[in-house]
Amino acid sequence: MWKTVLRRILIMIPQLIILSILVFFLAKMMPGDPFTGMINPNSDPKTIAHLKQEYGLNDPVWVQYGRWVGNLFHGDLGQSYIQKVPVASLIWDRAVNTFWLSLVTVIITYAIAIPLGITAGRHQDQWQDQSIQIFNYITLATPAFVFYILGLYIFGFVLGWFPVSGSVSDTASEFFGILGSRLYHIILPAILCALITTTATVQYLRTGIVDNKVEDYVRTARSKGVPDKVVFNKHILRNSMLPIAAFLGTTITGLLSGSMIIETVFSYPGMGKLFLDSIGQRDYTTLTALIMIFGILTLLGNLISDIVMSIVDPRIRVQ
Amino acid sequence: MAEETKQDKQNKPTLPASGFRVVAREIFHDPTAMIALIIIILILLFTFVGSLFLNSSQVTQINIADAYYGWGEAGHLLGTDDGGRDIVQLLMMGGRNSIFIGVAITIITECVGLVIGLVAGYFGGLTDSIIMRIVDFIQILPQMPILIVLVTVIPNYNAFTLVLLIAMFGWTTTVRYYRSFVLSQSGREYVLASKTSGSSNLQIMFREVLPNITSMIIIDVVLTIAGNIGIETTLSFIGYGLPSNVPSLGSLIGFANDPVNVTTRPWLWLPATILLLAISLSINYVGRALQRAFDARQREN
Numbered sequence: 001m002w003k004t005v006l007r008r009i010l011i012m013i014p015q016l017i018i019l020s021i022l023v024f025f026l027a028k029m030m031p032g033d034p035f036t037g038m039i040n041p042n043s044d045p046k047t048i049a050h051l052k053q054e055y056g057l058n059d060p061v062w063v064q065y066g067r068w069v070g071n072l073f074h075g076d077l078g079q080s081y082i083q084k085v086p087v088a089s090l091i092w093d094r095a096v097n098t099f100w101l102s103l104v105t106v107i108i109t110y111a112i113a114i115p116l117g118i119t120a121g122r123h124q125d126q127w128q129d130q131s132i133q134i135f136n137y138i139t140l141a142t143p144a145f146v147f148y149i150l151g152l153y154i155f156g157f158v159l160g161w162f163p164v165s166g167s168v169s170d171t172a173s174e175f176f177g178i179l180g181s182r183l184y185h186i187i188l189p190a191i192l193c194a195l196i197t198t199t200a201t202v203q204y205l206r207t208g209i210v211d212n213k214v215e216d217y218v219r220t221a222r223s224k225g226v227p228d229k230v231v232f233n234k235h236i237l238r239n240s241m242l243p244i245a246a247f248l249g250t251t252i253t254g255l256l257s258g259s260m261i262i263e264t265v266f267s268y269p270g271m272g273k274l275f276l277d278s279i280g281q282r283d284y285t286t287l288t289a290l291i292m293i294f295g296i297l298t299l300l301g302n303l304i305s306d307i308v309m310s311i312v313d314p315r316i317r318v319q
Numbered sequence: 320m321a322e323e324t325k326q327d328k329q330n331k332p333t334l335p336a337s338g339f340r341v342v343a344r345e346i347f348h349d350p351t352a353m354i355a356l357i358i359i360i361l362i363l364l365f366t367f368v369g370s371l372f373l374n375s376s377q378v379t380q381i382n383i384a385d386a387y388y389g390w391g392e393a394g395h396l397l398g399t400d401d402g403g404r405d406i407v408q409l410l411m412m413g414g415r416n417s418i419f420i421g422v423a424i425t426i427i428t429e430c431v432g433l434v435i436g437l438v439a440g441y442f443g444g445l446t447d448s449i450i451m452r453i454v455d456f457i458q459i460l461p462q463m464p465i466l467i468v469l470v471t472v473i474p475n476y477n478a479f480t481l482v483l484l485i486a487m488f489g490w491t492t493t494v495r496y497y498r499s500f501v502l503s504q505s506g507r508e509y510v511l512a513s514k515t516s517g518s519s520n521l522q523i524m525f526r527e528v529l530p531n532i533t534s535m536i537i538i539d540v541v542l543t544i545a546g547n548i549g550i551e552t553t554l555s556f557i558g559y560g561l562p563s564n565v566p567s568l569g570s571l572i573g574f575a576n577d578p579v580n581v582t583t584r585p586w587l588w589l590p591a592t593i594l595l596l597a598i599s600l601s602i603n604y605v606g607r608a609l610q611r612a613f614d615a616r617q618r619e620n
Contacts, residue, residue: 015456026465029472141603143549145556146592149575153589157582164578260463264557264576276557279467287468294461302459 004310012299019295020072024065027288077289087289091271097167098259098270101193104186106251108194109201114244116198117205121240122232124210132202140199148265151192162188165267189266193259197251201244208240215239242312249304345612352608355601362598366414373408379564380404390586398586400574406586413566414594420482420561421548427486428547429540432493437524439494440501447498454491462488463553470559478561485550489543496539497532504528534613541606545599552595568595 059067071077077087120132139147156164168181212218213236221231260272267273271290278286346352381404388399397406439450469484470476504510505528513523554560555569556576563570571591574580580587 015459018456019460022460026468026472030468031472137603137607138600141545141600142596143552143599145553146572146596146599149572149588149592153575153581153585157578164581261553261557275464276467279471279559282471287464291461291464291468294464295459298459298461 001310005307008303008306008310012303015299016296019299020069020292021065023288023292023295024068026291027068027284028061030284030287031282072292078285080283080286087286090286091274091289091293094269094271094274097268098263098272100182101186101190101259101262101268101270104183104190105193105197106248108190109197109251110244112194113198113201114205117202117240117244118209118232118237120202120206121209121213124206124213129206132206136199136202139196142196144193144196145261145265147196148189148192148262151188152265155188167269185268189262189268193262201247201251204247205240205244208242209236212236212239245308245312247305249301249306249308251301345615346605346608349608352605355604355608358597358601359605362414362594362601363418366411366418369411370415373412375412379566397590398584400571400587406571406590409566409571410568410590410594413568413571413591414598416478416561416565417548417552417555417568417595418544418598420478420551420567421544423482424485424489424547424551425540425543427482428489428493428543429536431486431490433497433536435490436494436497437501437528440498441505441520441524441528443502443505447502450494451498454494457488457491460488466554467557467559470554476562478565481551481554481561485547485554489547489550493539493543497535500532500535501528504531534609538606538609538613541602541609545602545606548595548598548602568598 075088077091079085080087080090116132116135120129123129152164155161163185167185168178218231218235221235222228226235259270260275262268263270263273264276271293275287275290277283278290346356390398397410399405400409435450439447466484466488470481473480473484509527510523513527518527551560552567552569552572555567556573558570558573560569561567568591572588572595574584574587575592
């Protein structure tokens with residue numbers, strides 16, 4: 001068990017290093033440097049040249065890279081070009097919003113996907129299964145942003161059930177007022193996001209149940225007189241849930257970094273929206289930091305998935 | 320020996336054809352798949368043949384005086400956009416561009432992915448490990464953010480660059496898809512027999528193994544086209560896809576990013592949304608019908 005985890009973490013280190021080199025060169029390709037956030041049109045070119053010298057921008061590339069990684073480890077992500085504040089604090093505010101949206105989305109995803117997967121697997125090829133397959137096909141085939149736009153139009157504008165932008169309304173006060181307003185703003189984007197994310201979970205759960213139904217242990221349980229309900233809910237379900245647990249990691253990071261589209265459609269002030277705003281304003285320090293964060297999150301998500309997988313399925317552990 | 324080669328010659332052309340035939344049979348026997356196929360053909364006619372009659376510089380010419388005509392006003396069936404351009408004409412050209420780009424990306428990723436997948440799966444061992452490490456790494460990269468940054472920093476950016484950029488990430492999925500199948504084939508008797516009789520690796524890969532995956536290629540091409548149209552329109556939707564003077568379904572739907580357009584001017588974005596939805600749903604349906612046919616054939620064998 002620990003060997004597997006250790007091996008997995010060791011694989012992650014070179015990935016992390018290559019990722020950081022890639023992001024560093026992407027950052028070098030962008031115009032501007034760390035001081036563009038501090039200077040103004042009245043700055044003396046000599047001062048800038050002096051600053052560049054002092055901060056080592058004339059050093060060889062690999063020295064600069066080393067320094068950049070060092071700063072990264074200290075949580076220093078640089079100064080925002082436009083907002084004139086440290087990038088770290090700028091991202092932190094947005095990360096909190098994205099975290100809440102993702103959390104609610106994950107909860108709704110599983111609340112929808114697990115019952116659907118179980119029903120489809122249990123009533124294989126019957127009408128329940130067929131309708132769930134149609135639902136699955138639609139969520140898989142529809143481009144996410146088309147789904148969001150239509151949802152926003154129908155439920156936000158035509159029916160007017162939900163707010164169409166922002167994360168909390170200005171009039172909300174007190175703890176519960178703000179909490180309620182937050183939830184109210186999150187609920188429609190979260191449901192739309194969840195619906196489009198369910199496909200894989202439903203499909204895996206269904207396949208798992210269909211495959212497990214014909215296994216020997218199920219036949220044994222049946223033949224010794226275990227009631228049908230118990231066979232399904234205890235024996236089959238437990239074995240079919242294993243791959244779902246493994247998906248959790250990738251689902252969460254997918255949502256954190258894939259939140260760009262939903263946040264744009266709903267003007268929700270999260271990390272994805274920050275990324276697009278920053279690119280619109282050419283705020284390159286913020287962009288570099290965000291790409292690095294998205295990359296690290298994806299790496300961590302894969303790590304969590306693999307570890308969970310090795311916990312629930314001993315067969316894939318390294319001996 | 321002579322007899323064998325004769326028989327070989329007779330069998331060879333039918334091998335890949337049988338895949339196509341099963342595929343065609345399955346489509347014709349599934350009424351929903353037929354409807355999906357007809358929808359695809361109608362959309363292709365509308366977009367590709369329709370835009371033959373259009374002059375692209377005329378369509379994209381901005382004429383503020385005609386801006387924001389509503390449905391059917393002043394001879395514009397679906398109204399006009401903020402630059403006075405006719406929505407029907409933009410739909411034709413945008414649809415054509417989006418489909419064309421989806422197909423172009425797919426051609427590149429399929430060719431690259433197929434060759435690399437064959438090599439990785441056939442040789443296995445170290446070659447496979449190295450290729451799969453690279454594939455793994457590209458797949459964990461945050462694709463959308465990197466694409467958007469590259470779109471903004473690359474000089475002389477155009478539609479062709481966009482195709483290359485998206486393909487740069489896309490080939491990895493294709494490699495994975497073919498590699499696992501080729502891996503399972505590389506130990507089969509026919510491969511071993513061919514090897515013993517002295518065929519070169521290249522011959523085995525492209526003349527023996529490749530014909531076995533024709534139906535897989537058809538399915539993957541269909542589904543990947545749909546996926547790539549999705550990626551291009553998503554990028555254009557947020558404003559970092561096709562350059563602004565090239566119409567795309569994504570940028571038409573992007574009008575919905577403005578709340579005023581969402582409520583008061585639905586003709587700007589709703590038709591494009593429906594067209595894209597129709598394209599995605601029908602291409603995916605055909606792809607899935609083909610996949611079912613293929614799975615059924617695998618079970619028969």
